[in-house]
Amino acid sequence: MSTLAVRVTGLHKHYGPKRAVDGLDLEVEQGEIFAVLGPNGAGKTTTVEILEGFRRRDAGEVSVLGEDPQRAGRAWRSRIGVVLQDVDDHAELSVHELVHHFARYYPGARDADEVIAAVGLTEKARTRTRQLSGGQRRRLDVALGIVGRPELLFLDEPTTGFDPEARRSFWDLVAGLRDEGTTILLTTHYLDEAEHLADRCAVVRDGRVVAMDAPARLGxxxxxxxxxxxxxxxxxxxxxxxxxxxxxxxxxxxxxxxxxxxxxxxxxxxxxxxxxxxxxxxxxxxxxxxxxxx
Amino acid sequence: MSTATRPAAATTRRPATATLPSALRLGLARTSLEIREFFRERDAVVFVFAYPIIMLAIFATVFGQDGARVGPGEGVPFAQYFLPGMVATGVLLSSFQNLAISISVERDEGRLKRLRATPMPASAYFLGKVGSMLVTCVVQTALLLAVGAVLFDVTLPDDPGRWWTFAWVFALGTGSGAICGVAFSSIPRSGRSASAVVIPVAIVLQFISGVFFTFGDLPAWMQQVASLFPLKWMAQGMRSVFLPDAAAALEPSGSWQHGATAAVLVAYLVVGLVVGVRTFRWRRRDDG
Structure with a gap:
């Protein structure tokens, strides 16, 4: 089991009568890009937020990098990176300041300037986040998510609002992280994104995985x-x-x-x-x- | 496409000896970041620093026309009487109001949730908030005292006993204000509504707590309502520092009530802490 980055068995999460996650099983191997696909309300976000340690589960077994996210502490959080989709940072701090500041949270962080360059924000390094465009703000989030050199990176709808060129260069960045050994768990609405990036993907429907395979063999x-x-x-x-x-x-x-x-x-x-x-x-x-x- | 032949994850592994930075170090890093951010929000800076000074100027001028003074006998000049209230109101603004609004906005923008996903401990976040708040409070109070002394001829106390009173009232005032601000930040539904929800609370408290009027002149019921909130006690504690002993006669109780002041401020500190710890949210209310 040591080669699995994420292992989920029989996961349940209910909100009142609604079964948001209803017996979901998932296995993500170390070093792969794994995409979770599914319509809105299928339970993708709930599942990923349980794996990230944001939400508690009602039943089931969850192991992320060998630990239970519900009980894991700072050391575990220093090994994961999370890029959320709902951050809309309008602070008066510059890209440079934020990335350098977040780097201090981690032991063995990446070089902050290299991370800024990797997400293509070098020219905007001195710009305050308030003045960034939506796409640039998303790239800043990616920079903050990877600066700690995570072993496992969660990307939640990362390219929403990107133009085709920005998306291509983002895909190259993600593929590069995988080649360095980072495991990536990606949720996306874009099937071309999953097809291009993912080694394997799972389709979630009504809180369960209905198919799991390489994109070329899915279903x-x-x-x-x-x-x-x-x-x-x-x-x-x-x-x-x-x-x-x-x-x-x-x-x-x-x-x-x-x-x-x-x-x-x-x-x-x-x-x-x-x-x-x-x-x-x-x-x-x-x-x-x-x-x-x- | 196969996952079986990945190269060794050399660059992702870090040495096992690497240790997490301490909460104190990160708290200091956050303090400096928060201070930098605060001083760049120009409207907030102007408001927090200029408001108590402008209010002192207006009220001292209006009430002090033709050399009018507060109280029996020789009395005290209005500028002298209002200065302590303005010190207290400044502390309220930069602790309670500032934290309640800024944390709501950070929560609404998802910045708190993003922090929660990092190994930064919660204690470092709050250390940063308290540290930056203390720096603003000290700068703001120093400015106010300087302006009061230079422009309004307010005499500042010269005996250490009064400065000791100043120190503990200031410490308990900023502490309880900050903690109540953190707890209150969960009340506004969104970052945009935060100012609209928080500022009226601060304004009402200022009017009923004797910041803008001689507290003894307020109706008795209003004095009693004000006694339930910390601003009245902070203002009264500050008056005991800056007003002559004889001015204690102007207080409804006829004394400075240092014991009650400390008790109320500590009570707010403790209750605010308990409520704040239980209700603090890293995520938006609509985010589960």
Whole structure:
């Protein structure tokens, strides 16, 4: 069990009659980026806040870096980093001052100026947080979350409000932290973010994990039927198949015998979004390829 | 994509010998950070430092027209009479009001929650609040006394006994004000409403506690209501420092009541501490 950064079994958290977390199981291995996906109200935030030690659980076993977050002390908190989504810091302190100050809380913190550079705020180091844009303020939060050199980093919806370029550079930063050995537990609404970053992800629905796997294999994605589409003189045709390669070979032989192209050829696997939406049971979004092709 | 072949987490591991910084050291670090932040909030700085001085100027001028004095016989000049009340009201502002508002705002902006996720101990946070509050209180009081002495000819006491009284009233006043401010910070629903909730409490207390009027001239019921709150006692304690002994006759009880003053301030300190420890929240009210 020593290779697990996070281990959760049978977690329950109820608010009155509402079962926010209802028998959730989760295992995060050391050194991986693990994404938790799920609609609002599925219990993601409650679960993560229990792991961060902000909330108490009603039942279940929780071990984070080998300790129970409910009882863990300062030494444990110095080994985790938390980037919250609901901080909106309008203080009169500069980025430089805050990051250097937070670095003092930890034994063996990272170099504060390097952290500021890593999140791309070097030019804003002397700017007071009040004057930062929303995206810059989020990056400051990330800097404060990683300055203590955490073994396990919690990122809660970290790129909300980022422009595409900022998001790309943020992804590079997170991947770099993973390569240094940091375990990362990420909650996100963006499936492209999970697909790009996560080694594994879990889909949470109604307070339980309904699927847990690498993004490419989630919900049996890799083995799902593919949809092949092509053009004929009579109009577009499509076919659902378990063996798209064989079908394409047949089409090539029939429609492009001279080694040319099959007109309008398209092979589509279900996207992470298709799989995700079917897993969370979104009405009307349950894309079933058999249905699409009729 | 595999998780099995990660390189050793060398850069994430720190030496096992690394120890956590002490609460005292972090408390000092937070004190200096809080002081820096406070002095950059220009409106708050102006308000906290100028308010008692401006109020002293206004009330001493209005009541002291044509050389009017307070009390029987020779009496005392109004500036002399009001100075102790202004010292007390300044302490109320920079301890109670300032902490109640600033902690509410920090909670609302999520800064308290963010701190809670770090290894900073809660004691360091409160040390920082108390330390920075003490620095502001001392600077503010020193300014007020200097202005009072230079511009309003207020005579400052020269015997150590009075300064000893000043010291313990000041210490208990700032202490109880700070602790009640921490406890009160949980009442406003949001950071934006904090000023609107906290400031009226401070203003009402100032009017009924004899800061702006001769306390003995207030209606008896108002004096009794004021006696339930610490500002009246702090102001009375400060009057015992800056007014001649004969002025004790102006107090409704006819004496300075040092014992009762200490008892009430200590009671607020203890009750505020118990309530504050039980009700303090690192998270917003709507955040579970």
């Amino acid at each position: 049996g994605r890799a083995s799902r039927h593919a949809l092949v589409r092509w053009q004929t003189p009579e109009g577009p045709r499509e076919e659902v198949t378990e063996a798209p390669t064989a079908l394409v070979a047949r089409l090539a032989a029939a429609l492009a015998p001279d080694g040319g192209e099959v007109p309008g050829l398209e092979v589509r696997r279900p996207t992470l979004e298709d799989v995700y939406l079917s897993l969370i049971g979104e009405q009307g979004a349950d894309i079933d390829l058999e249905e699409v092709s009729r």
